Every structure is written in C-alpha cells, then in structure tokens.
Amino acid sequence: MRYIVIKCGxxxxxxxxxxFFTSISELQNLGFQLVFVHGGGPDINKMxxxxxxExxxxxxxxxxxxxxxxxxxIVLSGLTNRKLVEMLQQYNFNAIGIHGSDGYCLQADYINLEELGYVGEIIKVNTQILHLAMNGNYIPVVTPIGIAEDxxxxxxxxxxAAVEVAKTLRAEQCLFVTDVDGVFIAGSLASSLSMQDVNAYIEKGEISGGMIPKVQSALNAVETGVESVMIVSGKKAFFENGKWNGTKIFQKEPITK
Known part of the structure; x- marks a missing residue:
C-alpha cells in the first residue's frame, strides 16, 4: 500500500x-491511500x-x-474534525473521524508537565486503528489528541502528529496544506529546497514571517525520517496530471527552482 499523509492546519x-479535492481524487486514482491529520488553532482560540x-x-x-x-x-473532535469529514463527504470521499486517543491510536508522553501542562509528544502510532478504517475503504481523519500510559x-x-503518522506508515509523502502556493524565493515559487537551502534562506531573511514555522516543521519531518515534505496550497490544485504544485523540502539534494 502507498500512503500519503495530509496535514491541514x-x-x-x-x-x-x-x-484541492480534485487533487485528492487524482491521488486516490493513482492508488494512494490517504490519511488526514488536522489542527484547530483558530477554533480553539475562539472557544x-x-x-x-487566555x-x-x-x-x-x-x-x-x-x-x-x-x-x-471538544473543539477538535466535535467541531474541526466534523468540519473536515463533512467536507470530504460532500466531495464524495468516504471519510471517518478518529480521535487520536481512541484505541490508543496516538500513544504519547508528557513533554514537560511543569512548563507545558498536558502537552505531549507521540511515542507510538497504533496503525491498527488506521488500517481498520482504510481496509473499509475510508479515509481516516485524525485529531491530534494523544493518550499517555496513565x-x-x-x-x-x-x-x-502528522510527521509521526507518516513515519510509522512509511508514507511516500507528507503534505502540509497552507493558504499559500509554497515557498517563494526572490518572488519565484521554489519547486524544491534542501534542508541546507532552507536554513540559508532563513538566515538571509528570504524566508520570513509566517513561512518560518511551516518550513521548520517540514525540516523536523525530514530530519526525523520522512523522505520529503510538500508545502502546498489548499486553495488550488496541488497535484495535476501527475505533477506536484508546491515546494518539496528534503534533506540532501540541491535546490531546483
């Protein structure tokens, strides 16, 4: 099975x-099994x-x-997850919401209880839950809530969370879906950037503002075992006729624009 993990902020x-959903359909038609992981920051902040x-x-x-x-x-499982599942269903995809703590899907440990409180890092992904959904021809849509041993x-x-799911499934690609086409260098969309390129462009100030945390998350992914990460737009087709639209970030090879 070929997997692609898609993280939607x-x-x-x-x-x-x-x-965006046309690209999802094209990937499915090529035989990829898709897994979504989503955030929910704005909805959480409103609540x-x-x-x-504060x-x-x-x-x-x-x-x-x-x-x-x-x-x-409450927000992630009752609002944001429902929103994404319903959108997928509206475009005729079989989707099912999975709370990260259900069946110990995302097993986690405390990062620093004193400083961060109930914030965790994933120590194991129970893929049995994901495979049960995928074997039933469903797209799993996972909330980033883990569960500790206690x-x-x-x-x-x-x-x-998306990175750990991608690593465990040995996914061919991990997508970070954003509101921009990818990473722009000197006004042009970079089709690919190595880890060294990204660090150099941050140092020069050519990658700045809100793009910094996006590329740093991508770097974390490739540093911890994901072959490559694509930063793509959710507002347009990111995959057409077998071609990716966005910025591929990987560890070693030189930049291609």
Missing part, C-alpha cells in the same frame, strides 16, 4: 476548495475567548492546563 480548513481563558504558548506549543485541554478536545489525554502539535 485549522486556519486553512475554511479555504479548501473544489480544486477559549468565549470561556475567558491562550499561552511556550516555544510555539500551546500551554495546556486541564480546562484548556477539555476545550481543545490514561491522561495530551494535546499534540498537529504538525508533529
């Missing part, structure tokens, strides 16, 4: 359009604001106390 879910809870971040990770965890879990639910960064 919460901020881009409402911008996914028909061209925290409603409950008058969001806190440490090194880019959401500090998660007991109340924040409950809100994040039964405690843990909030997982969605980028990191």
């Amino acid at each position: 919460g901020s881009v879910l409402d911008e996914l359009n028909s061209s 925290l604001e409603l409950f008058k809870v 969001p806190q971040f440490v090194n880019g990770l959401r500090k998660t106390d007991e109340q924040t965890l409950k809100i994040a879990e 039964g405690q639910k843990l909030n997982i960064n969605a980028d990191y």
Whole structure:
C-alpha cells in the first residue's frame, strides 16, 4: 500500500476548495491511500475567548492546563474534525473521524508537565486503528489528541502528529496544506529546497514571517525520517496530471527552482 499523509492546519480548513479535492481524487486514482491529520488553532482560540481563558504558548506549543485541554478536545473532535469529514463527504470521499486517543491510536508522553501542562509528544502510532478504517475503504481523519500510559489525554502539535503518522506508515509523502502556493524565493515559487537551502534562506531573511514555522516543521519531518515534505496550497490544485504544485523540502539534494 502507498500512503500519503495530509496535514491541514485549522486556519486553512475554511479555504479548501473544489480544486484541492480534485487533487485528492487524482491521488486516490493513482492508488494512494490517504490519511488526514488536522489542527484547530483558530477554533480553539475562539472557544477559549468565549470561556475567558487566555491562550499561552511556550516555544510555539500551546500551554495546556486541564480546562484548556477539555476545550481543545471538544473543539477538535466535535467541531474541526466534523468540519473536515463533512467536507470530504460532500466531495464524495468516504471519510471517518478518529480521535487520536481512541484505541490508543496516538500513544504519547508528557513533554514537560511543569512548563507545558498536558502537552505531549507521540511515542507510538497504533496503525491498527488506521488500517481498520482504510481496509473499509475510508479515509481516516485524525485529531491530534494523544493518550499517555496513565490514561491522561495530551494535546499534540498537529504538525508533529502528522510527521509521526507518516513515519510509522512509511508514507511516500507528507503534505502540509497552507493558504499559500509554497515557498517563494526572490518572488519565484521554489519547486524544491534542501534542508541546507532552507536554513540559508532563513538566515538571509528570504524566508520570513509566517513561512518560518511551516518550513521548520517540514525540516523536523525530514530530519526525523520522512523522505520529503510538500508545502502546498489548499486553495488550488496541488497535484495535476501527475505533477506536484508546491515546494518539496528534503534533506540532501540541491535546490531546483
């Protein structure tokens, strides 16, 4: 089986359009089995604001106390996951939501309970749950909530969750879906960037702003065993006639524009 893991950030879910889903269909027709992992930051922030809870971040990770965890879990499983599953169904894809803690799908451990609270890192992906869905011809749509050995639910960064799922499945590709076409260097879309290129462009200031965390997540993926990561747009076709549209990030080879 050939796998592609697709990470959709919460901020881009409402911008996914028909061209995006046409690319999904083309990948399926080529025999790829797809797995989605999604975030939900904007929806979580809205709910925290409603409950008058101030969001806190440490090194880019959401500090998660007991109340924040409950809100994040409710939003991710009850709103964001439903939203993405329903969108896939509207475009005639069989999709099923899977909460990351269900069946110990995403087994996790605390990163730093004192500093971050109930925030975890994945130590094992139980692919049996994913395969049960895929063998039934469903696309799994996974929330980034893990579960620790002691039964405690843990909030997982969605980028990191997608990377771990991709590594465990030995996926051919891990896609980070964003609201831009990819990485632009000197005004031109770079079709591919090596890890060395990315670091150099960040140093020069040619990769800046909101693109930095996106490429850093991609670098983390290739550094930890994913062959390559594509940064693609959710607002247009990212795969057409066998050709990728976006920026491929990988570890060793030189840049191609």
